[in-house]
Amino acid sequence: MMTLEDFKAARSVLSGVIADTRLVYSPAFSKATGNQVYIKPENMQVTGAYKIRGAYYKISTLSPEEKERGLITASAGNHAQGVAYAAQAAGVKATVVMPTTTPLVKVNNTKDYGAQVILRGAVFDDAADLASQLAQAEGYTYVHPFNDPVLATGQGTIAYEIFSDLPEVDIILVPIGGGGLASGVATLAKLLNPGVKVIGVEPTGAASMKASLEAGHVVTLDKVETIADGVAVKTPGDKIFPYIQQNLDDIITIDDNELVDAFLDMMEKHKMIVENAGLLPIAALNHLDCKGKNVVPILSGGNMDVITVSSLVQHGLVGRGRVFTFSVQLPDRPGELVRVAELVAERNGNIIRLDHNQFVNINRQSGVELRVTLEAFGLVHKKEIMTALREAGYDAREVMTTSV
Known part of the structure; x- marks a missing residue:
């Protein structure tokens, strides 16, 4: 269970570890949408993404025996850095399996935090298969990137900070890949204020959570195809799925070309580098059917290599x-x-x-x-x-x- 006491415990553990990513009011997005838009810049977080929250809290709850066996995880990049950072702080060995398509900056940063990196497969699910095999064969403790209520509790601490900065928040927009961030944020947000609306945002080419909600159970997509590598997940987490069903109000799907526009907007209007997965809530601002609301899009991360930045800039300029x-x-x-x-x-x-x-x-x-x-x-x-x-x-x- 993700209870209010659990979230309080996670907040206490993370105090002094995570960066203070205060809300940033956006005049440009507010004017464009007719709402009051306040950005939650987790792209400015330690390791460049929100993932440090869940990874650090999860590892803090492990027993000495679990830590002694060494940790392993699979990740498209941001969770990898969170686990590597937290493992290094705890003096624990960590192995990370990442897709071969992972941006170089995420691979190098993970190595810099002391983790052993193995590249395998084209998408997260391929890397996760190998990580599970190695966990069984070598006895490693597996730290799942999203399908774990303890980890999701750490991610959900974002909601505390949103309500602290903006008690009158009406809508929170949160990216969805496997569902760890969305489940944690939505669950705590509803505990703090049942009236707040929490909307998930997925890429059209990897909308596994939307398909699962429509089916009433977790489903696996045949393939995923999106430039938002951080949320390119075929199968959402079954352990956190009930929290999504109970607490998420809606899901918006976003085409990749909308992410290109959102990238240029963030660079030109806020001078921020935000990775494609983190841009999903920015693109979703144009899909909201409301005016005059206090809206908080969560920018989940900003780990993007220079080649990808160059490509997005060029495509964006041509498209406009x-x-x-x-x-x-x-x-x-x-x-x-x-x-x-x-x-x-x-x-x-x-x-x-x-x-x-x-x-x-x-x-x-x-x-x-x-x-x-x-x-x-x-x-x-x-x-x-x-x-x-x-x-x-x-x-x-x-x-x-x-x-x-």
Whole structure:
């Protein structure tokens, strides 16, 4: 059982261990949604994610014999760092099995905390299978990343802090993968105020909890496909599922392209790096059917490697029309390239790359291809530039691209 006394015990254990991630009011998201939005920045937590809460509390409850056997876990990254950090603090050996798709920053950070890392499989479930096998074969104590009410109790301490900073909170938005965070937060939130609404947020390509709630029991998806690697879970936790059924009010599913937009919003409006799983509640703000409410989206983590950051920025800029590429066929004579550049400049487009290909046609006299990549202010501005080119007699065509 996750009782109020359990949550109090977890809060006491975590005092002085976790960072004070106070709520941050967001003028931008409040204006955009018509609600009062206060961000819970667990991306600024120790180890870069909320997972330190559950891992540290769980390990604190283990017996000396359980610790002596050594710990093992499976994780897409954030739980791995939480276990490694807590194990190092307790002087306990830890082994972590992670999917091969885990961002490098999470792998390296886990190693830096002293854990042995094994990479196996494409998704969490593959890594979890090996971790279970090793636990049985080697006698390790298995610290599950989500399917454990004790661990979920540690995660749920977030709700204490939300109510402390904002007693009048109406809605809490929480990411869902296996369900540990959502079950803990929802259970404590309802104990503190039964009237608060707690909504889970899942990626459309990995909505295993939504499918389970609809079925009335835990189900396993055939596959998961999402850029939110931290919640790419085929099977939710059966031990924490009853808490989800009882305390979660609803689930919103989010497409991956919405996470790209949310990433840019967080970078530009709050100067924060938030990983894709943590962006789910930000994307969900646009799906709320309410106005004037106090809404708290929980940003679960911010552990993202530079390559992924670069990819999201580029996809986001392209998707918003702030960077685009067009192609035109030009007569092969002096001055044509300059004329195109002038048309773009007159409309405040900023050219960042040119590709002038004289060999696109066998007969160069019939035309050369010019590809131009430029910055614009957005989709409307992009349309104005393309219209101006066509009105000047150029058959300008946008070239689909995902790179800057």
